[in-house]
Amino acid sequence: MNVPSSRPxxxxxxxxxxxxxxxxxxxxxxxxxxxFPALAGASLTVHRGEIVLLxxxxxxxxxxxxxxxxxxxxxxxxxxxxxxxDLATQREAVRSTVGLLGHQNGLYLDLTVEENVRFWGATVGxxxxxxxxxxxxxxxxxxxxxxxxxxxxxxxxxxxxLACLLARRARLWLLDEPHxxxxxxxxxxxxxxxxxxxxxxxTIVVAxxxxxxxxxxxxxxxxxxxxxxxx
Amino acid sequence: xxxxxxxxxxxxxxxxxxxxxxxxxxxxxxHVSARPAGGPPGAWRIALLVASKDxxxxxxxxxxxxxxxxxxxxxxxxxxxxxxxxxxxxxxxPGLVWLATMFSLLVLVQRAFAVEAEDGALxxxxxxxxxxxxxxxxxxxxxxxxxxxLEVVLLFAAVVLYSQTVPLxxxxxxxxxxxxxxxxxxxxGTLYGGLAxxxxxxxxxxxxxxxxxxxxxxxxxxxxxxxALGTAGAVVSDGWPWVGLLVVFAVAFGVGGSLAFGPLIDx
Numbered sequence: 001m002n003v004p005s006s007r008p009x010x011x012x013x014x015x016x017x018x019x020x021x022x023x024x025x026x027x028x029x030x031x032x033x034x035x036f037p038a039l040a041g042a043s044l045t046v047h048r049g050e051i052v053l054l055x056x057x058x059x060x061x062x063x064x065x066x067x068x069x070x071x072x073x074x075x076x077x078x079x080x081x082x083x084x085x086d087l088a089t090q091r092e093a094v095r096s097t098v099g100l101l102g103h104q105n106g107l108y109l110d111l112t113v114e115e116n117v118r119f120w121g122a123t124v125g126x127x128x129x130x131x132x133x134x135x136x137x138x139x140x141x142x143x144x145x146x147x148x149x150x151x152x153x154x155x156x157x158x159x160x161x162l163a164c165l166l167a168r169r170a171r172l173w174l175l176d177e178p179h180x181x182x183x184x185x186x187x188x189x190x191x192x193x194x195x196x197x198x199x200x201x202x203t204i205v206v207a208x209x210x211x212x213x214x215x216x217x218x219x220x221x222x223x224x225x226x227x228x229x230x231x
Numbered sequence: 232x233x234x235x236x237x238x239x240x241x242x243x244x245x246x247x248x249x250x251x252x253x254x255x256x257x258x259x260x261x262h263v264s265a266r267p268a269g270g271p272p273g274a275w276r277i278a279l280l281v282a283s284k285d286x287x288x289x290x291x292x293x294x295x296x297x298x299x300x301x302x303x304x305x306x307x308x309x310x311x312x313x314x315x316x317x318x319x320x321x322x323x324x325p326g327l328v329w330l331a332t333m334f335s336l337l338v339l340v341q342r343a344f345a346v347e348a349e350d351g352a353l354x355x356x357x358x359x360x361x362x363x364x365x366x367x368x369x370x371x372x373x374x375x376x377x378x379x380x381l382e383v384v385l386l387f388a389a390v391v392l393y394s395q396t397v398p399l400x401x402x403x404x405x406x407x408x409x410x411x412x413x414x415x416x417x418x419x420g421t422l423y424g425g426l427a428x429x430x431x432x433x434x435x436x437x438x439x440x441x442x443x444x445x446x447x448x449x450x451x452x453x454x455x456x457x458x459a460l461g462t463a464g465a466v467v468s469d470g471w472p473w474v475g476l477l478v479v480f481a482v483a484f485g486v487g488g489s490l491a492f493g494p495l496i497d498x
Contacts, residue, residue: 070358095360096271106355108284108346110292119284123361124271148291149350157350168359 021084023048023172023203024069026229028078029087031061031068038064040227041078046205051198053218054207061227062207063102066174069205070100083171096124099170101178105161109150113140113160116149121167134166137200138193155186162193166202173197173204179213191217274365281369285343286376294342295377299335300384306331307388322463324393325456328385329412329449335381336416336445337438340424343374348428353496363493367421371485375417382409401459404470408459411474412452414481419444422488426495444484451476 024046031039039061046052054062067073069082071094080087085094107116114135121131135141138159149157158178165173173194179187194217198204207224208214215221223230272280289295310327314320320327347353356366386405389395397405423440427433451473457463458470 071360072358092360095358100355100358102351104351104354106352106358107350108288108352109349110288110346111284115284115287119280120359122272122280123277123356123359 022046022081023050024082024205026068026078026080026087029068029075029080030077031064031073032076033064033073037076038073038227039068042224042227042229044222044229046203048203049198049201050220051194051204051206051218053211053214053221054205054224055209055211055214055221056224060224062224063176064227065224065229066100066176066205066207069094069172070098070174071095072100097170098172098174099165099168100174100176101161101165102176103180105157106164107149107157107160110148112146112148113152113156113163114145116160117163117167120164124167124169126167126169130169131167134163137166137196138163139189153186155182155189158182158186158190159193162190162197166197171202173202175204175206175208177208177210178206179208179210187213274362274368277362277365278368278372281366282372282376285346285370285373288346289373289377292346295339295380299338299342299377299381302338303331303335303381303385304388306334307385307392311392320393321395324389324395325460325462326449326453327393328382328389328456329452331385332378332382332416333442333445333449336378336420337441339374339377339381340420340437340441341434343370343421344424344428344433353425353428357493357497363496364489366496367425367489367492370425371414371417371421371488374420375413378413378417379409382413395460397459398461401461401467401470404455404467404474405459407474408452408455408470408477411477411481412448412455415448415477415484416445418481418484418488419448422484422492422495425492429496447480448477451480 022045024044026042026044028041028043029039030037030041042061042065044065054065056062064073068075068080068087071082071087071091074091075087082094083097085097087094108119111119114131117131117135117140121134126134132141135145140156140160140163144152144156144160149160152160175194178190178194182190191213194204194206198219206214206218307327310331311320314323314327344353353366357363386395386397386409390397419441423437423444427437427440430436454465455470455473455477458465458467458473461467
C-alpha cells in the first residue's frame with residue numbers, strides 16, 4: 001500500500017535552519033554486508049517530525065537502511081548524514097542520537113519499568129523530569145511503573161522500550177516491524193505513542209510488512225526494492 | 232493510556248535568529264548540540280550505573296542467594312565427604328575454597344550475560360553508543376561484589392566444615408588476597424562472558440575459555456590463603472609474592488579486557 005506523500009509536520013517552535021535541515025539525508029548510499037551490496041545507491045531525505053514508512057519485500061534492504069541510519073552498518077559509497085552527523089566519519093556520535101528498536105526491546109526483564117527507564121535515561125544524564133515525562137508519554141507511568149518488565153504484556157513491554165528511547169533523548173527513531181507480536185489494542189496504543197512523539201518533534205522511520213497499519217501511521221511512505229529507495 | 236503532553240527534550244532547542252550576524256554553523260549540527268542540560272555522564276559514571284543495575288537485578292532475582300551460594304555450599308560439603316580425613320581437609324581447605332569459587336564464578340558469569348542477552352540489552356547499549364570500556368568495567372564491578380560476598384561465605388564455611396582457624400596476623404594478607412583475586416576472576420569472567428555470550432554453545436564455551444585462564448589465580452590465591460591461615464606450616468610472609476602475582480594478573484586482564492571487550496562483543 002502506498003501512502004500519499006505529504007508535507008512533513010513541523011512543530012510551532014520549529015523555526016530556523018535547525019528545524020528545516022533534514023534529519024536523514026542519503027545520496028546514492030551504498031552499504032555492503034560481506035560481499036553482498038545490501039543497499040545499492042539509496043537516496044532518501046527525511047525531515048523532522050515525519051513518520052516515514054519503508055515498505056518492500058523481504059531482503060529488499062529495509063533493515064540495512066535502518067542500521068545504516070543508526071550508524072551500525074558502514075557507508076561504503078555515497079553520502080549520508082543523520083542529524084547533521086556524517087555517516088562515514090561520525091558513526092559513534094550518530095549512535096548516541098538515534099534509537100533503534102528491532103525485534104527485541106533491549107530491556108532488563110528482572111527490573112521494573114521505572115528502573116529500566118531510569119537506567120537508559122541515566123546513560124545520557126536525563127533529569128527526573130525527563131524520565132517521568134518519558135514514562136507518562138509512553139503510558140507506562142503510575143500503576144505500571146513498579147511492575148517487573150517480565151510480568152508485562154508484549155504491548156506494555158514495547159511501550160516501556162519507547163519510554164526508554166524518549167528518556168535516552170533519541171531524536172531519530174528507527175523501528176523495525178514495531179507492530180509484530182502485538183494485539184490490536186496494543187498496536188493502537190503504540191501508534192498513539194508514536195504520533196505523540198512525532199508531534200513533539202521526534203522523527204520516526206518505520207520498516208514494516210503490515211502496510212495497512214503502518215501506512216495509516218505514516219505521513220509518507222517509500223518503497224525499498226533491491227537495495228534502492230523509490231520515494 | 233496516558234498521552235498528556237509533556238515537554239519534549241528536543242523542544243528546548245534555541246530558536247535561531249535569521250538576522251543574526253554570527254557565523255553560520257552547519258544547521259543540522261545544531262540539532263545535536265542543542266541538547267537539554269544534563270550532558271552524557273563519563274565512563275566511570277556509566278560503569279557505576281551498569282554495576283548498580285546488575286546488583287539491582289540480583290536483588291530482584293536473588294540468583295546469588297538462592298542458587299549460587301547453595302551450589303557453592305554443596306560443593307564444599309561434597310569435598311568434605313570425598314576427603315574424609317580431617318588432616319587432609321585442613322591441608323587442602325584453601326584450595327577447595329578457591330575451586331568452589333571458580334565453579335561458582337561460571338554460574339555468576341553466565342547469569343550476568345544472560346540478563347543482557349535475554350531481550351537484547353547488551354546490543355541495545357552498543358547501538359546506543361554506550362562506551363564498551365564502561366560496560367566492561369561496570370560488569371566487572373558488579374560481578375566482583377557478588378564474588379566477594381561468595382568468597383567470604385565460603386571461607387566461613389571452610390572454618391566450620393574444615394576446622395580452619397584464621398590467625399590475627401594473617402587477616403591483612405587474607406583480605407588483600409580476597410580483593411586482588413576477586414578483581415582477577417571478575418576481569419577474566421567478564422571478558423570471556425562477553426565473548427561467549429555471542430555464541431550458541433556458550434554454556435560449554437565459557438568454562439573452556441575461563442578455567443584455564445584463571446589457573447594462575449587459583450594457584451596464587453591458594454598459596455596466599457595458605458600463608459594467611461598458616462596451613463602446613465606456611466608463614467604470612469610467604470603469601471605476599473603470590474598477592475603480587477594476583478595484582479599483576481588483575482591489572483593485565485583488567486586493562487586488556489577493557490580494550491578488547493568492545494571489539495569482541497561487536498563481533
